[in-house]
Amino acid sequence: MPHYIQSVYLKSAPPPSSYLSELPVVRHLRQIVELRLTSDVTFFVGENGTGKSTLLEAVAVAMGFNPEGGTRNFNFATAETHSPLNEFITVVKGVRPRDGFFLRAESFYNVASYIDLLDSEPSFGAPVIESYGGVSLHEQSHGESFLALFKNRFGGNGLYLLDEPEAALSPSRQMTLMVLMNELLQKHSQFIIATHSPILMAFPHAQVVELTEDSIRTVPYQQTEHFQLTRRFLNNPEKMMEMLF
Numbered sequence: 001m002p003h004y005i006q007s008v009y010l011k012s013a014p015p016p017s018s019y020l021s022e023l024p025v026v027r028h029l030r031q032i033v034e035l036r037l038t039s040d041v042t043f044f045v046g047e048n049g050t051g052k053s054t055l056l057e058a059v060a061v062a063m064g065f066n067p068e069g070g071t072r073n074f075n076f077a078t079a080e081t082h083s084p085l086n087e088f089i090t091v092v093k094g095v096r097p098r099d100g101f102f103l104r105a106e107s108f109y110n111v112a113s114y115i116d117l118l119d120s121e122p123s124f125g126a127p128v129i130e131s132y133g134g135v136s137l138h139e140q141s142h143g144e145s146f147l148a149l150f151k152n153r154f155g156g157n158g159l160y161l162l163d164e165p166e167a168a169l170s171p172s173r174q175m176t177l178m179v180l181m182n183e184l185l186q187k188h189s190q191f192i193i194a195t196h197s198p199i200l201m202a203f204p205h206a207q208v209v210e211l212t213e214d215s216i217r218t219v220p221y222q223q224t225e226h227f228q229l230t231r232r233f234l235n236n237p238e239k240m241m242e243m244l245f
Contacts, residue, residue: 004159004190007092008059009034014088025051026085028216034092035216037192039207040185044194045224046211052194053163055211057104058085059192060161063093065102069111072100097190099158103149105167112137112145142168150180156187166197174199198226 010029014020021027024046029035044052061067066074067082104111116136118128129136133152137145146168154160166174174197181191181203195201201208202221210219221227233240 003037003040003094004097005037005059005063005091005192006094007034007036008055009090009092010088011090012088014085018084020054020083020085020088023051023054024049024213025055025211025216026088028211029089032216035209037190037207038218039205040189041181041191041203041206042193043201043203043206043208044192044211045196045201045208045226047213047225050211050213052211054083054085056161056163056192056194057082058089059091060102061086062089062091063100063159063161065100065161069102069104070114071102074111074114097157097159099155099189100160101149101154101158102161103146103163103165105164143170143173147173147176147180150177154180154184154189156184156189158184158189160184160189160191162191162193162195164195165193166195166200171199178203196226198224198230201226 008029009032010026013030014026044056046052057067061082064072066072068074115128115132116138131153133148135148137148140148146165165177169177178200184191193200201224206221207218208221208224210217210224
């Protein structure tokens with residue numbers, strides 16, 4: 001299946017006065033022709049501050065999604081805090097997806113509130129919440145509402161951009177998410193995910209794009225700092241505690 005998004009490149013550099021000019025991901029995009037997405041599942045991983053969520057947000061906005069999350073039809077804004085990076089990148093598109101969603105863990109509360117607001121207004125159609133399982137996302141735990149979204153709203157033939165979906169999910173629920181992702185891949189979907197989770201980034205045949213202060217590159221999962229640090233910790237937590245304290 002042709003990818004809905006094939007690659008991303010920097011078409012022009014942000015002005016030197018912009019904080020974006022010193023963001024590691026922007027510095028590295030200047031030095032490569034393009035960032036090619038080679039799998040149906042791509043992870044952006046790296047330390048805080050390297051720009052993985054900023055890049056994902058820029059891709060989402062360039063694809064027509066609401067900066068705070070949701071579908072292309074969501075147009076609410078509680079705060080204009082998204083970066084202008086989308087103005088400086090080009091997203092090379094393939095076929096057009098029939099479905100899509102941009103999930104931001106930090107603003108999912110606002111998405112849930114917007115759905116409730118839509119359903120509080122007179123409408124001749126079915127309530128919006130029916131597409132999300134029929135129960136207000138505010139009436140569920142954070143993790144339950146995330147999984148309700150994946151199970152009910154994501155229908156396949158879609159582009160799904162997820163920013164730190166593990167934030168609300170226990171390790172076992174992260175594995176449940178991987179099962180749901182696999183089912184959606186059988187329905188011609190593509191995922192681009194910014195994450196810190198060594199569980200999620202183990203997804204079979206995924207492309208792992210690691211952002212550091214020094215580079216942006218595709219690496220094997222086992223070579224990521226997340227995997228290596230987690231393995232060292234689990235193999236000898238007592239030793240790690242001694243080192244830390």
